[in-house]
Amino acid sequence: SQVCDARMLDFGCGDGVISIWLALHTNATIVASDDSALAIASTKMSCEANGVMEKMSFIGSNGLSKVKGRFNYIFSNPPFHRGTNTDYSIAESFILGSKQHLTLNGELFIVANDFLRYPATIDAVLGTHTRLNRAQGFAIYHARQRKPK
Numbered sequence: 001s002q003v004c005d006a007r008m009l010d011f012g013c014g015d016g017v018i019s020i021w022l023a024l025h026t027n028a029t030i031v032a033s034d035d036s037a038l039a040i041a042s043t044k045m046s047c048e049a050n051g052v053m054e055k056m057s058f059i060g061s062n063g064l065s066k067v068k069g070r071f072n073y074i075f076s077n078p079p080f081h082r083g084t085n086t087d088y089s090i091a092e093s094f095i096l097g098s099k100q101h102l103t104l105n106g107e108l109f110i111v112a113n114d115f116l117r118y119p120a121t122i123d124a125v126l127g128t129h130t131r132l133n134r135a136q137g138f139a140i141y142h143a144r145q146r147k148p149k
Contacts, residue, residue, distance in 0.1 A: 074109070110122070
C-alpha cells in the first residue's frame with residue numbers, strides 16, 4: 001500500500017524501460033527525466049504503447065536541475081560513458097543530489113555495471129547501502145534516506 005500513493009523518479013530514463021515497469025507494477029505516479037530530448041520522446045512513445053501515460057510526467061533536465069519536489073523512490077541506471085572512457089561525474093552528481101529529492105525514508109535504487117564505484121558514493125551521501133542483487137556483470141544497489149542525527 002505504501003507504493004500505491006508513492007511518487008517515483010526515473011532519472012536518466014533513456015527509452016523508458018524502468019518507467020514502464022514501475023507503471024505496470026505499481027499505482028504510483030512516475031516522473032521520467034533525461035537530458036536528451038530523444039530519450040524523453042522515446043520514453044513517451046514507449047509509455048503510450050504500453051498504456052501507462054496517465055501515470056507519467058516527463059522532464060527534460062540536465063541532471064536534477066529541473067526536477068522539483070521529493071520522491072518516495074528514485075530509480076536510475078545512470079550513464080557512465082563519455083566516448084569509450086568511464087566518467088563518474090553524472091552518476092556522482094545524481095547520487096549527491098538525490099538526498100535533496102528523497103522523502104524521509106525515501107529509497108534510492110541504482111542498477112549499474114558491478115565494476116563501477118558507486119557504493120562508496122552512495123555510502124557517503126546516504127550513510128549505507130545494500131547490494132540487492134549481482135548477476136551477469138550488473139548489480140542493484142539500494143539505500144534509504146535516514147533522519148539526520
